[in-house]
Amino acid sequence: DTEVTQTPKHLVMGMTNKKSLKCEQHMGHRAMYWYKQKAKKPPELMFVYSYEKLSINESVPSRFSPECPNSSLLNLHLHALQPEDSALYLCASSQDDPGQGNTEAFFGQGTRLTVV
Amino acid sequence: GEDVEQSLFLSVREGDSSVINCTYTDSSSTYLYWYKQEPGAGLQLLTYIFSNMDMKQDQRLTVLLNKKDKHLSLRIADTQTGDSAIYFCAESIYNQGGKLIFGQGTELSVKP
Numbered sequence: 001d002t003e004v005t006q007t008p009k010h011l012v013m014g015m016t017n018k019k020s021l022k023c024e025q026h027m028g029h030r031a032m033y034w035y036k037q038k039a040k041k042p043p044e045l046m047f048v049y050s051y052e053k054l055s056i057n058e059s060v061p062s063r064f065s066p067e068c069p070n071s072s073l074l075n076l077h078l079h080a081l082q083p084e085d086s087a088l089y090l091c092a093s094s095q096d097d098p099g100q101g102n103t104e105a106f107f108g109q110g111t112r113l114t115v116v
Numbered sequence: 117g118e119d120v121e122q123s124l125f126l127s128v129r130e131g132d133s134s135v136i137n138c139t140y141t142d143s144s145s146t147y148l149y150w151y152k153q154e155p156g157a158g159l160q161l162l163t164y165i166f167s168n169m170d171m172k173q174d175q176r177l178t179v180l181l182n183k184k185d186k187h188l189s190l191r192i193a194d195t196q197t198g199d200s201a202i203y204f205c206a207e208s209i210y211n212q213g214g215k216l217i218f219g220q221g222t223e224l225s226v227k228p
């Protein structure tokens with residue numbers, strides 16, 4: 001099983017709303033990631049969790065707040081987003097200690113977020 | 117600095133071989149990856165190669181790495197219409213916390 005599951009698949013939210021994106025994996029991976037992908041562009045790293053601790057924050061605005069409740073789950077809490085935050089948000093996980101070698105990352109199908 | 121470059125488009129006929137090229141600049145790359153993304157979907161890991169290898173073959177896929185020129189290629193044999201997608205190469209760098217640096221992606225179009 002190499003599946004990373006993301007919910008919801010689509011989300012439309014207003015600029016004053018609070019919503020959360022969820023990600024789950026049952027591969028025993030200890031590293032989990034959030035990426036943002038705009039149309040026709042490559043994914044851009046937002047956050048990395050290693051062993052349930054935040055290890056990388058790529059200078060992401062505070063309106064995006066990640067949370068890793070346990071080794072299988074990763075959330076991204078959204079608050080007061082802007083229309084330019086509309087994008088595909090991808091979650092990924094990898095087995096190895098990130099940065100030590102093989103970041104063989106498996107991606108979910110993504111949540112397509114539209115901010116109106 | 118870290119930079120990964122790919123050509124943006126490639127068009128082939130069904131049954132031909134496709135070769136997608138990628139160049140990278142960081143010599144500390146440890147692993148290099150190829151991902152496939154179909155419209156509206158996430159990224160599917162196709163294969164990867166460790167930076168001290170020259171070649172890796174996996175069914176219809178062959179990865180070639182020229183470390184001296186920092187050039188990576190993905191060859192797809194007997195290309196099918198189902199191979200139409202965007203292909204991203206990516207590198208990971210030792211001690212960069214698992215960050216993947218992606219190229220811009222090559223859109224492969226397979227014509228019947």
